[in-house]
Amino acid sequence: xxxxxxxxxxxxxxFTGAIDLKTQLGFANGTPxxxxxxxxxxxxxxxxxxxxxxxxxxxxxxxxxxxxxxxPIEKPFDGVYLDNLYxxxxxxxxxxxxxxxx
Numbered sequence: 001x002x003x004x005x006x007x008x009x010x011x012x013x014x015f016t017g018a019i020d021l022k023t024q025l026g027f028a029n030g031t032p033x034x035x036x037x038x039x040x041x042x043x044x045x046x047x048x049x050x051x052x053x054x055x056x057x058x059x060x061x062x063x064x065x066x067x068x069x070x071x072p073i074e075k076p077f078d079g080v081y082l083d084n085l086y087x088x089x090x091x092x093x094x095x096x097x098x099x100x101x102x
Contacts, residue, residue, distance in 0.1 A: 012087070013096035020055055021085040021099070032081035036100040038062045039074040040092070048093035055086035066094070 004011040005024045012019060022033060040050045043066035050073075052062040061082060064073045079102065087097070 008102060009098045009100040011096060011098055012092075015087060015090060015092045018089050018091075019085075019087040021087075022055075032083055033085065034079050034102055035077040035082050035085075036079055036102055037074055037076045038085075038100075039072055039098040040064055040066075040095055041072045041098055042070055042095040043073070044069060044094040048095075050092045050095070050097070051088070052091070052097070053086050053088075054082065055084040057083075061085060 003014050003019070003024075010021070022029070022031065025033075027033070038052065038061075040062070043050070046066055046069055048066045050062065050064045050066075051060060053060055062075055064075075066073075085099070
């Protein structure tokens with residue numbers, strides 16, 4: 001498949017290059033994103049990891065390890081404003097990321 005930045009939720013499943021979500025969505029620097037939830041769907045292998053950070057600070061926003069194959073891991077944010085979501089190349093080892101905004 002391919003990363004889909006149009007619509008809500010945002011669906012990401014290609015992690016060969018870095019993903020700066022704010023840039024991909026066309027928002028200016030300093031514009032926070034209102035996030036309802038982040039889900040790591042379909043992680044295929046026990047031990048695989050997923051890391052989404054704040055681009056400016058490097059602070060982890062979503063950091064998970066797969067313990068059960070293909071079991072989704074979801075973290076609610078309940079509309080919290082986040083500065084920027086950044087996924088380094090290879091930052092998600094398998095599966096897909098689903099980000100619900102608003």
